[in-house]
Amino acid sequence: MxxxxxxxxxxxxxxxxxxxxxxxxxxxxxxxxxxxxxxxxxxxxxxxxxxxxxxxxxxxxxxxxxxxxxxxxxxxxxxxxxxxxxxxxxxxxxxxxxxxxxxxxxxxxxxxxxxxxxxxxxxxxxxxxxxxxxxxxxxxxxxxxxxxxxxxxxxxxxxxxxxxxxxxxxxxxxxxxxxxxxADVRPPDRHVLRFYGVSESAVARALEEAGGDGDGVEATICARDFEIHVDLVADAGAQRRVDELAARLRDPLREYLFAEDERSVQEIVLEACRQRGFRLATAESCTGGLVAARLTEVPGSSEVFVGGVVAYADEVKRDELGVPTELLAEHGAVSGEVAAAMARGARARLGADVAVAVTGIAGPGGGTADKPVGLVHFHAVSPDDEVGLQFELPGERAWIRSRSAVTALHLVRRLLARSEHDQA
Structure with missing residues (x-):
């Protein structure tokens, strides 16, 4: 029907x-x-x-x-x-x-x-x-x-x-x-797979190779909040086909698959910290508090998130996060070295177990040949591991800042998942 x-x-x-x-x-x-x-x-x-x-x-x-x-x-x-x-x-x-x-x-x-x-x-x-x-x-x-x-x-x-x-x-x-x-309708069976770090075209190719939709299943691919979501919606009696299609998508894209539910990345990060008894902090420059804002929009985030420092000026990075003056002079505020120092400083000074830092050039001005607009450095640190990341994100200021906030949260997610795997 x-x-x-x-x-x-x-x-x-x-x-x-x-x-x-x-x-x-x-x-x-x-x-x-x-x-x-x-x-x-x-x-x-x-x-x-x-x-x-x-x-x-x-x-x-x-x-x-x-x-x-x-x-x-x-x-x-x-x-x-x-x-x-x-x-x-x-x-x-x-x-x-x-x-x-x-x-x-x-x-x-x-x-x-x-x-x-x-x-x-x-x-x-x-x-x-x-x-x-x-x-x-x-x-x-x-x-x-x-x-x-x-x-x-x-x-x-x-x-x-x-x-x-x-x-x-x-x-x-x-x-x-x-x-x-x-009266005569029922909610469709629905399965969502969420990927990060892979292109929409790669997901589309994997879906085609998995057999595509049809046979009572409608598959849609959508870029949402810099993630790629695959929604599988099944008519009555087609749940088995959904399960088969989801299984065939997992294998080639497993390294990019981070969720099969509707939770946001900030919810996933907070829950991962909560399960391990970790407290979380942020240190932000170009994102101006957007990472902290995403975390605190989740009810109950206060159980995990202790706070953040928006360190826009070099003196704030130095005085509030303990970034050494010589490090700023040698590498500049937008560098992997300073991002690492910001994350470590936020963790130490805010009494957190996990911290993430973002520093970059959101534009429209301020870029150079060596450090163009859209260059952003990230660093996340936990009690037993740390990881850094550099992105060049060409685009307008609002897009760069929003994409950077999402990237920072996914970096924490990956760090916590890696640490958990290493302990298993």
Whole structure:
């Protein structure tokens, strides 16, 4: 049985202009696929009524499910609800119970802003006006979500702020129209293999030599966060084929395979340290704290991560990390020797067991013939081992810094894995 298809429509002129990145489309797609629904497409559209109506009309007319975010606010350019109603051929009606809930929140906002509630009344009534037969969700903030049937398509409309959308999503799943769409589907079997240090073309070649997809298995290769991910998604009864394909990919790419789950590299590093009772520190120059930021975005990282030093200037490298002045003078701040001294200094001065250091030239200026923009040195040290690495990463400043942060974490991962193997 074929899976139902979902069209995802993300509204907001600020997204079309590039002022903000879309987080809702990928969230909807991941959730849909996890439920057994095939994400057909993600469309980002501005707030213009003609463009929005055209996109919604196609999405609703050709899919079993349409997931929409944005355009539920109280202002004139929040048009999603009225256009959904127009496309579905439904009247708009005020929901008195929903109006009371939104009014309660709006009065609190009015009091906090010291404005008369009368200023909010038109917006409250607008947000409480829904297509006939719609199931209201929330609100989250003052914006409610809704689920409504438009012919053979179930339309889920959510607020634009990602936190509000994610808060209301479980409520949408619990509505009768959504339960009916999902009644006869099951989540697909999925296997992910994650590689680092190998090219996308090499992984594609290995996949082809392993037999490729088909026979109920869809294989996709994607570069994500400077890693190469292979996603194997299986229809019912095709799990054996997934297992065979994964096994044939492991052998030729084993040295690059670092995970077969969804954990980030920072989660893997923290867990490896936790299992061995290690404390972790960072010393960063060109990355400016990005390595530490990735580590501390993981809940519970404080059990392992003790802190970091952003040593941008040479005097900070010297005074805070103990890098010898003569080493800086002889080799320069961007060198393997200084990276090693930074890592050892962070480990000693922050009382850590493991430390990693990054120093490089992120550009756009500052490069020379001997040390071009994009040259980055890394060094990681543990109680029983250490390893250094040099990369030349041509590209723009933000790309070099982001790639360097990921590389530093993978260097720690490799060091810990090597140490563990040596002890086994």
């Amino acid at each position: 074929s899976r139902p298809r979902a069209a995802i429509v993300v509204t907001g002129s600020e997204l079309v202009r590039g002022d903000r990145n879309d987080l809702n489309g990928p969230f909807f797609a991941r959730e849909a696929l996890g439920l057994g629904v095939e994400p057909a497409r993600i469309t980002v559209v501005g707030d213009g009524p003609d463009e929005l109506e055209s996109v919604l009309r196609e999405a609703i007319g050709t899919n079993e499910l349409c997931l929409v975010s944005g355009g539920l606010g109280p202002t004139h350019d929040d048009r999603t609800v009225e256009i959904v109603a127009k496309v579905a051929g439904l009247d708009l009606r005020l929901d008195p119970a929903l109006e009371q809930r939104i009014e309660k929140v709006s009065r609190l906002i009015a009091d906090r802003l010291r404005r008369p509630y009368a200023d909010f009344v038109p917006g409250v009534r607008k947000q409480a006006t829904l297509p006939t037969g719609a199931v209201p969700l929330g609100p989250a903030g003052t914006a409610p979500g809704l689920v409504v049937e438009a012919g053979s398509c179930v339309v889920v409309v959510m607020p634009g702020p990602p936190a509000e959308l994610r808060r209301l999503w479980p409520l949408a799943l619990d509505t009768e129209p959504m339960r009916r769409v999902l």
